[in-house]
Amino acid sequence: MNTAAENDAAKIESRDFLITNVQGNILRGYKLGMVRYLFLEVADTPADRARARAFLGTAAAKGSATVPVITRESNTKWDTKPDSCFNIGITYEGLKALGTPPEHLASFPTEFIEGMARRAMKLGDFGDSAPAKWPAPFDQPKRVHVIASIYADDVGKLNAVTAQVTPHFTTLLGQRDGKGLDGDKVHFGYRDSISQPRFREVRELDKIAKSKAADEQSKQAEEKPQPWDPLGTALLGHESRYEGVRFGVPTPEVLGLDGTFNAFRILEQDTAGFEKYLTEQAEWLKRQLKDNPKIQLLLAPGDEGRIGTGPDWTWTKAMREIIAAQMCGRWRNGVPYETSPDTPLPDPPNERVSLTNFDYSRTSRCPAGSHIRRCNPRGGPIVQRIANYTRRLVRRGMPYEITPDPANPDKKERGLLGNFIGASIGAQFEAVMCDWLNLGLHDPNVTGTNDPLIGANSIETSWFDLMLPDGSAIRLRELPRFVITRGGAYAFLPSLRAIEWLSKLRT
Amino acid sequence: MTDKGGWFDKFVDSLPDRGWFKFLSKYVVVPYWGWWDPKLKLTGGPRPTPQPSENLQRMMNLIMPLKDPSPVGRAKAALAIAQNVDEIFDGLDNVGTVHTARFLLLDNNICMISVYDGDFSNYIRDFIVTIGSSFDDVISLVEGADHLIPTTQNVERFIDWVHDHDLFQAPDFSTDLFALQDEARILHDEEKGIVTKTPEHDLRSLPRELILQFRANPNISLGGGYRAYPGFSAAQVRNKMGVGW
Numbered sequence: 118m119n120t121a122a123e124n125d126a127a128k129i130e131s132r133d134f135l136i137t138n139v140q141g142n143i144l145r146g147y148k149l150g151m152v153r154y155l156f157l158e159v160a161d162t163p164a165d166r167a168r169a170r171a172f173l174g175t176a177a178a179k180g181s182a183t184v185p186v187i188t189r190e191s192n193t194k195w196d197t198k199p200d201s202c203f204n205i206g207i208t209y210e211g212l213k214a215l216g217t218p219p220e221h222l223a224s225f226p227t228e229f230i231e232g233m234a235r236r237a238m239k240l241g242d243f244g245d246s247a248p249a250k251w252p253a254p255f256d257q258p259k260r261v262h263v264i265a266s267i268y269a270d271d272v273g274k275l276n277a278v279t280a281q282v283t284p285h286f287t288t289l290l291g292q293r294d295g296k297g298l299d300g301d302k303v304h305f306g307y308r309d310s311i312s313q314p315r316f317r318e319v320r321e322l323d324k325i326a327k328s329k330a331a332d333e334q335s336k337q338a339e340e341k342p343q344p345w346d347p348l349g350t351a352l353l354g355h356e357s358r359y360e361g362v363r364f365g366v367p368t369p370e371v372l373g374l375d376g377t378f379n380a381f382r383i384l385e386q387d388t389a390g391f392e393k394y395l396t397e398q399a400e401w402l403k404r405q406l407k408d409n410p411k412i413q414l415l416l417a418p419g420d421e422g423r424i425g426t427g428p429d430w431t432w433t434k435a436m437r438e439i440i441a442a443q444m445c446g447r448w449r450n451g452v453p454y455e456t457s458p459d460t461p462l463p464d465p466p467n468e469r470v471s472l473t474n475f476d477y478s479r480t481s482r483c484p485a486g487s488h489i490r491r492c493n494p495r496g497g498p499i500v501q502r503i504a505n506y507t508r509r510l511v512r513r514g515m516p517y518e519i520t521p522d523p524a525n526p527d528k529k530e531r532g533l534l535g536n537f538i539g540a541s542i543g544a545q546f547e548a549v550m551c552d553w554l555n556l557g558l559h560d561p562n563v564t565g566t567n568d569p570l571i572g573a574n575s576i577e578t579s580w581f582d583l584m585l586p587d588g589s590a591i592r593l594r595e596l597p598r599f600v601i602t603r604g605g606a607y608a609f610l611p612s613l614r615a616i617e618w619l620s621k622l623r624t
Numbered sequence: 625m626t627d628k629g630g631w632f633d634k635f636v637d638s639l640p641d642r643g644w645f646k647f648l649s650k651y652v653v654v655p656y657w658g659w660w661d662p663k664l665k666l667t668g669g670p671r672p673t674p675q676p677s678e679n680l681q682r683m684m685n686l687i688m689p690l691k692d693p694s695p696v697g698r699a700k701a702a703l704a705i706a707q708n709v710d711e712i713f714d715g716l717d718n719v720g721t722v723h724t725a726r727f728l729l730l731d732n733n734i735c736m737i738s739v740y741d742g743d744f745s746n747y748i749r750d751f752i753v754t755i756g757s758s759f760d761d762v763i764s765l766v767e768g769a770d771h772l773i774p775t776t777q778n779v780e781r782f783i784d785w786v787h788d789h790d791l792f793q794a795p796d797f798s799t800d801l802f803a804l805q806d807e808a809r810i811l812h813d814e815e816k817g818i819v820t821k822t823p824e825h826d827l828r829s830l831p832r833e834l835i836l837q838f839r840a841n842p843n844i845s846l847g848g849g850y851r852a853y854p855g856f857s858a859a860q861v862r863n864k865m866g867v868g869w
Contacts, residue, residue, distance in 0.1 A: 226780045227780070227783075227784055235811070238671075238672035238673065238674065239672045239743065241674075243674045244674070259814075359753045359776075360753075361776050362753055362776050362777070362779060363777060364779065364780065365778065365779070365780045365781065499720075500720040500721060500857070500858075500859040500869055501719065501720045501721060501746070501750055502718050502719075502720050503718050503719070503750055503753060503754055504750060541780070543745050543749070543780065543783070544745075544746075544749055544779075547743070547745070548743065548745070548746050548749075551672075551742065551743040551746065552721075552742040552743050552746050555676070556676050556679050556680075556741075556742055557676075558721060558741055558742045558857060558859075560859075561857060561859040561860040561862070561863040561869055562863075564676075564680070564741075564856075564857045564859065564860055565676045565677055565680070565855065565857075566676070567676070573674065
């Protein structure tokens with residue numbers, strides 16, 4: 118006799134998957150240049166609940182003059198890029214505020230119910246990153262009910278949609294604007310958003326005309342050895358990367374299916390501190406050159422030209438870039454350290470270096486402690502032998518605040534508005550944050566260390582091993598924390614049908 | 625300030641050794657106290673910490689009540705372990721973060737005692753994903769766990785269930801008990817919409833707090849345990865020993 122769980126699984130398995138039931142910001146990015154996040158509250162009164170529900174119902178259908186339509190995944194190609202896109206995420210408190218019955222609330226996973234602030238220690242959010250230090254609105258996480266995201270190429274469109282959204286909620290608790298930097302870069306100067314999970318189901322659905330660079334990236338994605346990701350990586354109710362395992366789908370089925378979870382994070386980046394550390398360590402290595410000739414294996418004096426061309430490329434400047442590349446696992450222009458460990462400028466210059474087609478091995482030149490190898494160890498050797506490719510996350514991030522001018526440095530807060538999307542917060546986002554980024558448990562040579570770029574490092578104890586071509590290492594010490602968490606929340610990204618269901622609640 | 629109490633303090637301190645008080649405390653004082661100042665059963669397992677080395681070699685003391693604790697039921701449990709032990713140990717090997725694991729039959733429970741590295745949820749998830757079907761045979765003999773089978777289709781619920789059946793680990797610094805009980809109370813009240821402030825504690829009330837926690841939580845792991853080589857992961861030890869990781 119089948120158990121209830123087996124019956125549920127069979128029921129889910131037999132249904133047709135409708136891609137247009139999925140919100141449009143999950144399986145692919147919009148490639149629009151700006152984003153605005155609105156943090157909204159629904160007060161505990163029948164009138165406020167009804168207003169918010171009515172908004173959701175209209176937004177999930179066709180929208181109206183006063184309600185933006187929620188952008189859904191498309192089953193056809195988009196001929197033209199839309200002016201703006203709009204999506205919503207709902208926190209556990211938000212589901213409660215909208216009147217979701219307790220038996221269905223209880224069917225959500227524990228980490229989502231507890232919320233990001235209560236999971237802080239697991240995520241490395243302590244010290245300056247502790248929730249107690251988060252500014253509004255995340256200093257009162259229980260009031261953040263809906264995170265609405267608006268994507269556009271200009272502020273006018275962002276403002277227009279903002280004006281449509283806010284009257285339908287009790288309080289606009291706050292907002293954050295992000296803007297893409299030139300060359301898809303983030304504030305530490307690296308090109309970002311290169312490697313993402315790939316889904317066969319959206320392979321043919323290129324919805325917007327791509328730039329030449331994006332097209333090139335797409336071609337590379339086709340040839341990379343990383344396996345296709347099952348839909349269950351990003352959507353509830355589908356087979357996950359774990360063989361035979363499906364993450365729990367919240368009830369009722371219409372609420373949970375084709376939804377997913379998002380760890381929304383506001384991450385402040387200490388750009389000046391990062392550049393200072395690179396300089397200090399490069400200068401320290403220069404002073405060690407006489408005593409430790411092995412450093413020349415990384416960069417011999419006079420060989421600076423392979424790192425950068427021009428008279429200003431001193432040994433120290435070039436070494437800074439080598440350190441930065443090893444810390445990330447990519448050169449700042451995106452070229453993988455694994456496939457091009459000696460230079461960010463492959464020779465001949467026009468040779469196309471795949472940004473994604475590579476894997477790690479026991480003799481990898483890319484350090485096991487580097488950022489991208491911790492986030493996604495690919496098919497390389499890891500301690501958790503069954504975990505390769507199981508903790509993949511869809512990353513949608515955009516920087517906030519403009520790039521600092523090196524000639525006139527300022528002290529403005531700048532960083533990244535990040536969305537880390539997956540069908541299981543626990544099995545994907547938290548698993549990566551806890552065991553790989555902040556403990557280095559994937560490789561015994563780096564166990565006990567944190568991610569050099571975003572880890573919860575402490576200048577007194579943290580270090581990073583710079584790998585030499587002969588497999589030995591030079592330890593860089595006094596590694597400070599470069600990224601501080603300034604807020605965040607776990608949000609559920611419901612399907613369109615689920616939003617419609619929520620809009621019809623009457624409790 | 626003297627650490628020598630007055631006659632009344634000495635009298636109170638001597639109460640636990642007085643026969644009449646033992647009787648009174650068992651049947652009246654502690655039950656009344658527990659009713660008047662209820663303590664929540666603190667959750668199982670080690671707590672996350674900022675110190676990376678403390679996130680290694682963590683203890684799990686999983687106590688699972690048997691459906692049938694009779695000699696026949698216990699024999700069935702022993703057989704279930706014997707029939708699946710190779711798969712279970714192979715699975716633990718593939719999880720990669722486990723130092724030791726063993727099974728015990730203790731009173732009416734089947735217990736899994738293990739030492740692992742890193743996050744508890746990751747350990748249990750990887751374990752179940754690897755050998756869930758073999759472990760289902762064990763779980764099927766446990767009281768109140770039928771809804772978790774097959775475990776591979778109920779991974780999140782299984783993790784919560786194991787967490788709930790993992791013994792609470794008393795803090796190495798006994799005064800930390802105050803903060804743990806306060807935190808549990810605040811979160812519990814918060815769920816009910818009640819705002820609770822952190823109370824001030826008198827150090828002398830620590831034994832009472834401990835007694836009340838024992839009342840809510842009769843089985844407790846006493847501290848984090850001894851480690852011969854603290855701060856090393858299973859993979860680091862294997863690597864040093866040259867047996868591969």
